[in-house]
Amino acid sequence: MSYLLRSWQGAVALLLCLLALTQLPLLGPEAPLPVGSGATSVILLLIAGGALASFLPIPSAALAAILFVAAHGAAWLLIGSVDGNEGHAGSAFFLLVAASWLLGWRCITVLADIEPNGRAAETVLRLLIPAIFGAWILILWEAGTRGAGVPFILLPPPSAIGERIxxxxxxxxxxxxxxxxxxxxxxxxxxxxxxxxxxxxxxxxxxxxxxxxxxxxxxxxxxxxxxxxxxxxxxxxxxxxxxxxxxxxxxxxxxxxxxxxxxxxxxxxxxxxxxxxxxxxxxxxxxxxxxxxxxxxxxxxxxxxxxxxxxxxxxxxxxxxxxxxxxxxxxxxxxxxxxxxxxxxxxxxxxxxxxxxxxxxxxxxxxxxxxxxxx
Amino acid sequence: MTSSPSPVVSARKLGLTFQTGDGPVHALSDVDLEVAKGDFVSFIGPSGCGKTTFLRVVADLEKNTSGEITVNGMTPEEARKARAYGYVFQAPALYPWRTIEKNIALPLEIMGHAPAERAERIERTLDLVNLSGFGKKYPWQLSGGMQQRASIARALAFDADLLLMDEPFGALDEIVRDHLNEQLLKLWAATQKTICFVTHSIPEAVYLSTKIVVMSPRPGRVTDVIESTLPRERPLDIRETPEFLEIAHRVREGLRAGHSYEE
Missing domain, CATH: 1.10.3720.10 (MetI-like)
Structure with missing residues (x-):
């Protein structure tokens, strides 16, 4: 129990993974480019691995790195999976996006608790935390608009805006x-x-x-x-x-x-x-x-x-x-x-x-x- | 050193009345007083007795409404414009955007001293108040006692012969206060200035002064002027001597008399 309390984000992320397993596949039946079971299991493994790691008494910096890779890797693969399948995301997709977002949250929490030793570390942390925070706003925006197929006129995904810039x-x-x-x-x-x-x-x-x-x-x-x-x-x-x-x-x-x-x-x-x-x-x-x-x-x-x-x-x-x-x-x-x-x-x-x-x-x-x- | 024919401060029938919403307040009434050159005069009394107001009239920060006062034989305004006095306030009032050095330089800049002379005077006055080496610090980096010493250095920097001090050590703890009182006496002996010193501490007044002016409130007036019989050279333990205690007793009696008169 105390392990679970160490990271409630990890516990909820695991729960969301289990829920997502029952809702597979990631994309709806009409998706033009279905996602293979290989990619899906990599995403699930990344999230579950990150969530489990967050329960272990690992040094903060290492844990933050693991969570960073797990959360952003999973998000990257998830957003990649809707490429060409805009608007066909199923509930499993959103559950996994939410799970990786929770890992990102955990990552920021771990980083925020680190006591920096030295000027450089302090500066890096001060920039890194809001950067990850901002990145997740973009990730959720991108996954939400493309996964759900929000009309371009209402809200274009950030990648399209970036491309336009x-x-x-x-x-x-x-x-x-x-x-x-x-x-x-x-x-x-x-x-x-x-x-x-x-x-x-x-x-x-x-x-x-x-x-x-x-x-x-x-x-x-x-x-x-x-x-x-x-x-x-x-x-x-x-x-x-x-x-x-x-x-x-x-x-x-x-x-x-x-x-x-x-x-x-x-x-x-x-x-x-x-x-x-x-x-x-x-x-x-x-x-x-x-x-x-x-x-x-x-x-x-x-x-x-x-x-x-x-x-x-x-x-x-x-x-x-x-x-x-x-x-x-x-x-x-x-x-x-x-x-x-x-x-x-x-x-x-x-x-x-x-x-x-x-x-x-x-x-x-x-x-x-x-x-x-x-x- | 000894009293010269023309006094530094001379007040005749001095009065100051503030008009407030609740009617007139007599901050000073019928004050007759002379401060001779080289004197260390303390003003003591309960709050509202006009001791600070008297100092502010001398400094031309307030105007008397009746009577006459001269400072160095001039009106207070002329004396202020002639930069006749240095004023030390209850708080250090150092400018936080200036270093200690620059704070001491402030009056020198305003009075148009040359940079080289400024530097020389800053160094000399910092030394006088035992703050050498702290010139580059900002006021908020120093302790309260050091800040007040810096503000004394600032008042000394332009070499006015008269130093007006309005409860300068009131906000400091007793240990620091004893120490600063001792230093102030040394400084007074070294610079031979005339000092008017407002306080509400009897031991402080007796320890420092050659003359103690006891005041009482409503209306603010002088009830007793005590010439101290203590020698000019005063170690801290002079405060245990019978002579000291006797003067302190007389001051206390004067304060009590001022109060019973009212009630």
Whole structure:
């Protein structure tokens, strides 16, 4: 019993294997390319072997390796078996997919419990765990859509999306250049800089402080769907109008956060500056801006995702025939759903990298903040 | 060293009233006080007696509403603009994004000292507070006592003759406190500064001071000024001597009198 408790995922996986045995073959009777009993028994052996190994007191690293091979090997063979047989998978197929997913889960659990000894091991683990996690989302997506034969228009399998990305690199690159490197970057930089500058101006000039916040508040409430077509009227079809939308979207979070940040320095720290007879700009540069940096970076991070959304949505309202938003809106009309997903995937990767770069800069700048100090 | 004709701080009928929602609060009323050059003056009293407020008026962090006060013969504002004093707060108030060195450099940067001179002064003041070798650390990497010493170094760095200290050791444990008190006396002897020191500890006040100002609350006022008869050279065990205990007794009496007056 205690062996079973060591790995409930392994126990359930074994159970699922037994259930699958009663439901064989893997594919329905009309499958054009039936799977031989050899391949089926290899899959069953892999899963059962991995599940049994998870009960044994093997060193964590070795166990993780065994589970990794068993789970991914079985998944690989299972997905291979529906190649050409899309939509003909039987219940045994899904039971075995679920069983190998459980082994993958066990593998992550084992990895997560390892106490890394050394920097390199720690880095590897930190990357490996989310990588396996992400891979299983793709595996389940692939097995589910192809095994059950989900219509391509509803949800294409990730392999088809990957293939589309591979085949459309020049188009994707042109779209990224148009949307990201022109509209998003320009709008982001100008919007954030403007928000920052106006915040400092409002801090210095009292009447602005009273007047600017309500107006800025109103601006932030403007619906992007309404603003975008107007910006296209004002600034034309090309990237400038999208950059304008991004500026409108990123300005306000930066303004509000910077104003909040400028108030973040403590009373004692301000008194200290006063006791030195420090002037406004010295206090600003040496105390209030450094103290505001956590707030400013908060805005930069929020804006990194807002800018991407703004630019893509703005392209729905008239663009030259290039750009990520343009591609999404036209390809969905032509039922090329894989291209839409390809753009979404590229946007997600770029958005993550963008966010990651800002987060790294934040850690370098606000290393002193209690949330970043570490040990 | 000895009292010179023009006092460092001179208050006449000094009063400060805060207007609050519950009516006026008399933080200070009718305070008459002189602090001579080279004095170590402690302000002691229960909370609300105006000891911190008095220090803040001297520092021009608050404005008196009545009476007169001069610092080095000037108004507090002129004195502040002339960078006449260094202020040590209840907490270290070191900037966490600056190393200890850079924190001490802060007033020097603001006052426009040249980099070479800055480096020389940082080294000298770090040595004064026994923190040599810790200049490259960040404040949050040091203990509370070390942080407070660093903040004293920062107040000393620009060589103001007057040091205003507002319960600088209030948050520290007694062992660290004894140690820092001893160091502070050495520092005072070495730099010959005038020190105004707010505390709520009787032994601390008696041990450190040449003059003890006993204050009481509602309204904040001075009830007794005790000139210490202890020698300037004070080892820690002076606190066991009858002379010390007698002064402590007088301070305690003064505090009690201030309270009974109210109740």
């Amino acid at each position: 591979g085949n459309s690199l020049p188009i994707l690159a042109a779209d990224v250049r148009q949307t990201i490197f022109k509209a998003v970057l320009f709008g982001y930089v100008v919007g954030c800089a403007a928000g920052f500058a106006v915040a400092i101006l409002a801090d210095r000039v009292t009447f602005l402080r009273r007047g600017v916040l309500p107006i800025a508040n109103l601006m932030s409430a403007l619906p992007i769907i309404g603003v975008a077509p107007i910006m296209v009227m004002w600034f034309g079809f090309d990237w400038q109008s999208k950059a304008a939308v991004v500026i409108v979207m990123t300005f306000f979070p930066m303004l509000v956060n910077t104003i909040a940040g400028l108030g973040a320095a403590g009373a004692m720290e301000r008194d200290l500056m006063r006791s030195y007879a420090s002037d406004y700009w010295q206090t600003l540069v040496k105390l209030r801006l450094p103290a505001a940096m956590p707030f400013v970076f908060n805005a930069l991070k929020i804006n990194s995702t807002l800018a991407l959304i703004g630019a893509i949505v703005a392209e729905f309202f008239g663009t030259p025939i290039v750009g990520m938003g343009f591609r999404i809106s036209t390809e969905i009309g032509r039922m090329n759903v894989d291209m839409v997903w390809a753009e979404i995937a590229v946007a997600a990767v770029i958005g993550s990298v963008f966010y990651g770069v800002v987060a790294l800069a934040e850690r370098a700048t606000t290393f002193w903040h209690p949330s970043n100090r570490g040990g």
